[in-house]
Structure formats: structure tokens, C-alpha cells
Amino acid sequence: xxxxxxxxxxxxxxxxxxxxxxxxxxxxxxxxxxxxxxxxxxxxxxxxxxxxxxxxxxxxxxxxxxxxxxxxxxxxxxxxxxxxxxxxxxxxxxxxxxxxxxxxxxxxxxxxxxxxxxxxxxxxxxxxxxxxxxxxxxxxxxxxxxxxxxxxxxxxxxxxxxxxxxxxxxxxxxxxxxxxxxxxxxxxxxxxxxxxxxxxxxxxxxxxxxxxxxxxxxxxxxxxxxxxxxxxxxxxxxxxxxxxxxxxxxxxxxxxxxxxxxxxxxxxxxxxxxxxxxxxxxxxxxxxxxxxxxxxxxxxxxxxxxxxxxx
Amino acid sequence: xxxxxxxxxxxxxxxxxxxxxxxxxxxxxxxxxxxxxxxxxxxxxxxxxxxxxxxxxxxxxxxxxxxxxxxxxxxxxxxxxxxxxxxxxxxxxxxxxxxxxxxxxxxxxxxxxxxxxxxxxxxxxxxxxxxxxxxxxxxxxxxxxxxxxxxxxxxxxxxxxxxxxxxxxxxxxxx
Numbered sequence: 001x002x003x004x005x006x007x008x009x010x011x012x013x014x015x016x017x018x019x020x021x022x023x024x025x026x027x028x029x030x031x032x033x034x035x036x037x038x039x040x041x042x043x044x045x046x047x048x049x050x051x052x053x054x055x056x057x058x059x060x061x062x063x064x065x066x067x068x069x070x071x072x073x074x075x076x077x078x079x080x081x082x083x084x085x086x087x088x089x090x091x092x093x094x095x096x097x098x099x100x101x102x103x104x105x106x107x108x109x110x111x112x113x114x115x116x117x118x119x120x121x122x123x124x125x126x127x128x129x130x131x132x133x134x135x136x137x138x139x140x141x142x143x144x145x146x147x148x149x150x151x152x153x154x155x156x157x158x159x160x161x162x163x164x165x166x167x168x169x170x171x172x173x174x175x176x177x178x179x180x181x182x183x184x185x186x187x188x189x190x191x192x193x194x195x196x197x198x199x200x201x202x203x204x205x206x207x208x209x210x211x212x213x214x215x216x217x218x219x220x221x222x223x224x225x226x227x228x229x230x231x232x233x234x235x236x237x238x239x240x241x242x243x244x245x246x247x248x249x250x251x252x253x254x255x256x257x258x259x260x261x262x263x264x265x266x267x268x269x270x271x272x273x274x275x276x277x278x279x280x281x282x283x284x285x286x287x288x289x290x291x292x293x294x295x296x297x298x299x300x301x302x303x304x305x306x307x308x309x310x311x
Numbered sequence: 312x313x314x315x316x317x318x319x320x321x322x323x324x325x326x327x328x329x330x331x332x333x334x335x336x337x338x339x340x341x342x343x344x345x346x347x348x349x350x351x352x353x354x355x356x357x358x359x360x361x362x363x364x365x366x367x368x369x370x371x372x373x374x375x376x377x378x379x380x381x382x383x384x385x386x387x388x389x390x391x392x393x394x395x396x397x398x399x400x401x402x403x404x405x406x407x408x409x410x411x412x413x414x415x416x417x418x419x420x421x422x423x424x425x426x427x428x429x430x431x432x433x434x435x436x437x438x439x440x441x442x443x444x445x446x447x448x449x450x451x452x453x454x455x456x457x458x459x460x461x462x463x464x465x466x467x468x469x470x471x472x473x474x475x476x477x478x479x480x481x482x483x484x485x486x
Contacts, residue, residue, distance in 0.1 A: 186336075236385060236434050249384050286336035291436040 003177040005150040009197075010169045012088045012153035019084035026073060088154055092167045096133040099126065103138070103145030103158035103180070106187040106288055107251055107264040112207065113137070119241065120210045123251035124193045125259045129203040130173050136166040146182035149195050155181045170197030177265070186287035192265030213242025214254050214310055225306025228299045233291065240310065250290065257310045263288070271304050278303065334373050339438045366413050367438075368445040372458045375472075378446025379460055381439055390427070393468050394450045399427060403450045403469060411453065416444045451475055 001007070008014040049055055098113040112120040128134050138147055140158040147166060148155040156166035170176070180191035198206070217226040229235060230244060237250035245253075256262070259269055266285055267273040276283075278300065281290040295303065368374025382388060394403030409415050409424065420440050423430035431440070449459040452475035459473035 231433065233434055233436055282336045282339050287334065291439060292339055293436065 001151060001174050001176055003150050003179070007151060009172050009174060009176065010152045011171070012168055013151055015084045015087035016154055019080060022080050023077065026077060030073065088167075090167075092135040092165065093133040096135040096167065097128070098135050098137060099128075101126075101136050101138040101147055101158065103140040103142075103147070103184070104289075105142050105185050106180070106191040106285070108147075108178075108191070108193045109251065110193075112210075120207060121239075121252040122210060122255075122259070124261060124264045126178070126193060126195045127203060127206050128168075128170055128195060128197050129200045130170055130197050132200070133167060133169045136168065137163055138166060139163045143184050144182050145180045145184050145191070147178065148181035149176050149178035151176040152178075152195060157182055170195070173197050173199060175260075187285050190264060190266045190285050190288075192261075194260060194265065209258070209311075210255055214240045216242075217306060217309065221302050221305045222309055224299070225302035225304070228295070228303045229306060232295075233293060234303075237289075253307070253310060255310055257308050263290075271308065274304055274307060275300060332372055339436075363412060364414050366417075366441045366445040366448070368442050369413070369448070370455050370458050371445070372460075374442045375445045375449050375454060375458055376460055377439070378442035378444070378449075379472075381435075381443055382446055385431070385435065385443075387443070393463070393465075395469065402447055403475065405451055411448075413444050413448065416447055417441065420444070446472075449473075449475075 001009070005013060005016055005020070008017040100111040100113055102109040102111070108124050108126075110122045110124075110126045112122075136147060136156070138156055138158045139162065140160045142160060144160070145158040146155045147158060149168065152170055153166060153168040156164050158164065174197055176195040176197065178193045178195055180188055182188075184191065217223040226243070229240070235245045235247065237247050239246050239248060239252045239254065241252070241254040257269065261267060262269050262273060262277055263281070263285055267277065277290065278293055278295065280292045281288055282292050366374070368378065390397060390399030391402050395401050400408065409419055417440055419428060420435070420443060421430065421432050435443070445454055446460075448454050449472040452459070452472070454472075456473050459471075459475075461471050461473050463471065
């Protein structure tokens, strides 16, 4: 799906898209009429009757009429704008599903609210059921970010120290790309996320899987990878649920291998990309908070094997 | 009139002295002393830095601020608070058990110290340890004013690092 507000996939985006169509159409007509009148005035020859009192009077009527039409048009635009705003930012539906979005430099954390979903944290990948109204409760841990999924709704700033709310809904299943829309530092451009809209049953399966902790390592290689993770710097920032790793400064890795991208939409999830990211994340996304790591090749292999089990 | 022109020329030339502080993202793995794992021996991780070596982030505003962020993130504040101490000794004063040598602060973090300071060997990448060293020094005014942090993100519990009461300390050790 192309990331564009012109191909809306939900009621809020549809309101924005039709508002922009209304504005574009009316403004285009006004522009053509204005330029046409201007050209007509420039190229029209002067006539003997131009200064006659009845001509002046008629001109007065024409100007007044144009003024009234302009005022009516502006009122119509204001009313349609207010109506669209109401559809986008109106009070959230009471049975909306609540998901918390937390902005970090430079990634997104999505936590599902309401027991027993509270354990679920899905960094950089927001799964939602199709046709269900969603309320995003947004805040930031560092600087101001902005949540924007052009196909689903407008922007909403994530502000440290306060929460903001945003409603969205996807009417068709699909994957929609979102992007930080407020400059937030070095890697603002690499702060993307995916919204995966899927039918309710699939969504329920997904959330069931996400609620479970990480599987125990089942062979020696995986055990070694687990130990590399738990005794190295990884454990200082990342969580893997059902293990002793519980730090909250980096993305939750309990289901890292099930996600489509790593590093906030920067790389697709694959063994090679994970290896690049662990070894020298600063070459991939300079300035991000993941430190480069000097890992022995055999340890890195084991670590990757372990991370791949985190489905 | 010519004075105005000269003034303008000087103002323009002064701009040439402006330089953006560099942030060595691509060299972070290489910056500062030793590689964290490769040089590991059965005894301890690499050779200790020679005494007196300043942190490579000693004059880097970015590095000191990264250190400040890591100080909270790695929960140094859990024991040392925001410099005033608590379970661990205070860091914003001018009386330090193990001296003011940056290499000494480095080994305090990497090796730990008796009576509670844990070892962060292999847990914190080398360059981040040096960022922490620079920040810890800045708390008692041992880093250049221009590089030290000017404000806290949380509630102010003391003067900012660039306004510390121990300004201009020479790194001599105990009082």
C-alpha cells in the first residue's frame, strides 16, 4: 500500500481525503475565475461608456455580488473543515480498543492496554483488527515526536510529560506504513513503523502469541546464544519476557523474529541484517542508541540463532 | 562609514571560527582505548588505561550529555542519586575515595569497588564507560564549562553541571 493520504483506508483518512478534494476543487475554480477576470481586464479595450454613471452603478453591483459569493464560499469551506475535524478528532468511541504509543529516539513502542493484554509490547509494529475503532494514547520518553499513518488518519504529536489521544480505524486489511512527522534528531527519517490491519480472528491469534513469553532455548547453540545475550551488554537495555532480561530502554525482543522490520523500519528482519545491526548499528543508522558490539563470530552466530527462535 | 564596513568584515570572518562539534558515530567502536571483548584475557579485560588519560569525551558536550543519559539509564542514580549520594558515595563533591584520575573512574565502573560498587565489565560498551567518566567528572566541575550540561530534564535538585560549586578543580586527588 502506497503511503499516501490520497488513498484512505479508514473513516478518519477518508474525511481528510474528501476535505482535501473539496478544498482543491473550490480553490482551483476560484483560481481559474480570478486569473480569467484579471486577463479579461488586462486585454479588454477601453470603451466610451466606461465612465458613464450607469456602468459604474452596474460595476458596484457586480463587485458586491462577488464579495457575497466569496464570503459564502469561505463559510462553506470553514463548515466543511469543522465537519471533517469533527470526524477525525471527535470524541473516541466508548468501545474503542486502547493502545499506548510511546515515542523514543528513534523507535516506537506500542503497548496493548487492558488486562490481560498489558504484557504485550510490539515495537515498531502496530497490529489492529479491521473495522474496530482504535484509540491511540500517545506520549514520548525524550523529545517531541509525531505519529502519522497517512492512509489511516492525520498526525498527532507525542509530547514528553503529557498524553495525547488519536482515533483511527482500518476498514480494509493491509499493511500501512507510518512515520514520525516531527523532526526529532539525527535519525528522524529512520523512525518508521508498520500498521498491520488484519481480520479479528487473525488479530486474536497474533495477540495470543505475543502474550506468551520467549521459548526456552532447546539446543546447545540456542543456549549459548541465550547466555551471550544474558551476560553481554544486550541485557542492559532489552527485555525478553520469561527470561531475566527486563530492561526497558530498548525495544522488547520477546518476539523480535516475528516482526517484519528491525531498527524502526530501517532493515527487514533477516539473519544478515540482525548481524549487521548487532555488530555495527552505527554504520546502519548513525547516532541511534544501540551501541556497536565487538562479538566473537561464534558467539554472534549463537546469538543470532537464539534471536531467530524468538518468533 | 569605513568603520561600519570593517565591523561587518570582522563579523563575517569571525564566523569562520565556528565549528560544529563532531559526533563520532561511525568510530564509536574504535574510539577510546581498548576494544571491549577482543582484548579479553583470562585475568581481566585488556590492559588498564594509563593514569592521567582523560576521557576522549572530556571536551565533548555530546559525549558528556550521553553520559548523563546513561547515568540514569544504567541506574547509577539508584545508588549515587543525582550526584548527592545515598547508598553509594556522593559524586558532586570534591572528596573522592579513589581519586580524580579518569582512568581510575574508568576502572571503578569496569572493575567495581569493594563495599557495593558492582563491576560493569562486558555490560557497558567501552565508549559508553568513557562517556560516563566524562559525565561523572562534569558533576564536580572537572570538565570544560562549555561542554558541561546546562540543565536537567528532571526536576532540578542541585545546580547544573556547568554551574557546579567545585568549578576549576585541578585533577590532583584527595583534598
